[in-house]
Amino acid sequence: MNAHPQTLPPPPRAPRLRLALAVIASTIISLLADPRWLVVGLAGGAALMSIALWQSSERLHLLRRMLVVNLFVAMLWLTLPWSLSLDGITASAAGRELAGLISLRTNAIALWCIGLLTGMDAFAIGRxxxxxxxxxxxxxxxxxxxxxxxxxxxxxxxxxxxxxxxxxxxxxxxxxxxxxxxxxxxxxxxxxxxxxxxxxxxxxxxxxxxxxxxxxxxxxxxxxxxxxMGQAATLAFAVLLASTSIVGAGWLLIT
Amino acid sequence: MHLADGVLSAPVLLVSATLAVGGVAIGLRRLNEAQLPLAALLGAVFFVASTVHLPVGVGSVHLILNGLAGLLLGWAVFPVLCVALLLQAALFSFGGFAVLGANLLIMALPGVIAHYLLHAQVGPKASRRQALLAGAGCGVIGIGGAALLAGGLLTLSGGRMFGELIVLFGLAHLPVMAADGAIGAFTVATLVRMMPQALAPLRS
Known part of the structure; x- marks a missing residue:
């Protein structure tokens, strides 16, 4: 977001495709409830993040962003596995399972998004x-x-x-x-x-x-x-919205 | 105040995204072409103001000012905060893309409520006391409303299991509410004295 950069960085490659993929990956992983598929998503995100870390000169910044995401996850682990009642604090297996599921989902999405969008500044994201x-x-x-x-x-x-x-x-x-x-x-x-x-x-x-x-x-x-290109992008966006709605509706019917 | 991706259930994500799209559509309809630069500038101010920190105890809290943004922008707070949240998700991993609609609803709806409840209090002839109360009200409605909405969405997603998280989330935002209320109060009081038309910038 530097207003007056000394040297202009090279423009990011395929910014629209990368942003669209990040949105699609976030949506699909948000709808997943099976831990096995979430582990697959996490592995895919980890691969992308490894490439981003390999290529980036701001490795610490990328890792700090993962830490930010996991601050919320830490709040989940502080509260979900425990249940307050008149008998005091009791452990909740269902809560622990939900915390684990959300941790997998949140980290998988964060890895995909950070991996895909690394190197894109506010101007590139905006465009x-x-x-x-x-x-x-x-x-x-x-x-x-x-x-x-x-x-x-x-x-x-x-x-x-x-x-x-x-x-x-x-x-x-x-x-x-x-x-x-x-x-x-x-x-x-x-x-x-x-x-x-x-x-x-x-x-x-x-x-x-x-x-x-x-x-x-x-x-x-x-x-x-x-x-x-704009029309194609609009069409792709509409298809994405429609497919998300169908997946969501299917998920609702199944559960 | 951001919920992370992966926490809310699919139906809650879908419903809140639909409501947020409705809010953005109303906001965009009320903005004419000539007002876009002004709305963008005010949006940028609130984005920049969110980097202002006030020391509280051993730590510090950053401002959110969604109530004040709502007071000034009305329904236009929806598209303006949508842009801000999109950039925060993409650049800093605060929030996320799938949860963007829910986070937008959490932040922007209390802003619109603050606008309807308080904008009559801050006309050009408003007293300093009225201005201070309206500004403080923006903090209480903005952050309090956002915490309630976040709690409501979490309850709809996970029921009783999210109870302790909601309490922790609410408690963590009490200092933010105090900071937003205090800064909002003096900001509105300063604007009433310095440039009253700044409190109704989009009135054409």
Whole structure:
């Protein structure tokens, strides 16, 4: 998310395919309830993660993300295998089994997603998601938010530096709360003023709010190189949604 | 506040994804083309604000501000938080893709409720006391509502077995609610004094 990188990293390969695969893998593994299939999913994810670790220069970052995922899993293991009742704390075999199943599922999904999406920054994720058949407004919102995030993060860092230079150090007291609230309010005011300037600049370039953009403009904004690719992605997304619903409905019928 | 992938059952995932898609559709319909940059900028502010930490006890809590985002954005909080949650899932592994709909519902619905309950309190003539109460209300409704919704979805998925987890989840979010309420209160009070129109940014 660095706004001004010194050297541009090479563009990620097949970003849309990788994001689509990550979403499909997450959906399918979420629906699995058989531990044997989950172990297969986990092995597949582990293979992808190994390749990602092999190729990545940010191995520690990838492993830290797995740790983040397992913080939630740790909360599950702290609570699910035990049952509080009037007799005190009793062990629950069903709870232990559920905690094991969820741990397998969560880790398998995390390995697939981190393995597939490694090396993709916010801009690449934004472009890939916008290219996967999102509605026009959603695609625009996504690309604009990714763009403005780095701008406002810079503003926050600047305000933060200025505050620390004047001796501010956050503590758990009223003064710190007031100062941090002022920081949030300043960011909101900054965003409003910038939006005003953007509105003026857009109108100066002939933007008419109630005129739908031409298809080629839409494709350029959404990061789609060819209209045919966008249609194919929309179709693939629809097929994915339909197949997920069918699998879900089947699962409901079976259980 | 994110539920991880793999925790909720398939029917709960499907129903919450459908409801979240409905919320996103309403939010997008209420945003016109000219308002997209403003909504994106405000969304980016809330994304950035979630990196602000307030020390509490031996640790620290980060802000969520979903209630305040709802107060300002109304239904547009759904598409804006959808983008934020998608990026968090893809870049930091907070939450996940299959659980995106559930997490969006958990975060955005209390925001919309905060908007309807509190936006009348923060007009240009609002007193400082009204502004402080509305801002604190955003924290309570935003985080409290999110914890209740998360608890409800967990109960629908696992019944009694998730009971202790729900209690632990709720307790862990009490300091977050306090931080969001306190920061939200002073933020709204500052905005009323500095730039009252910022409290109804999407009113066209």
């Amino acid at each position: 890939a998601a916008a290219g996967l058949g999102l509605p026009h407004k959603m695609a625009r919102l996504l690309t604009l938010m990714v763009r403005y995030f780095s701008l406002l993060d810079d503003s926050r860092r600047r305000i933060d530096r200025a505050m620390r230079a004047r001796g501010f150090q956050a503590r758990c007291d009223r003064r710190s709360v007031q100062v941090l609230a002022q920081q949030v309010a300043l960011l909101l005011v900054h965003a409003m003023l910038r939006a005003e300037r953007i509105g003026i600049a857009m109108r100066a370039r002939g933007f008419a709010p109630h005129v739908a953009p031409r298809p080629q403009t839409e494709d350029r904004i959404a990061g789609r190189p060819r209209p045919a």
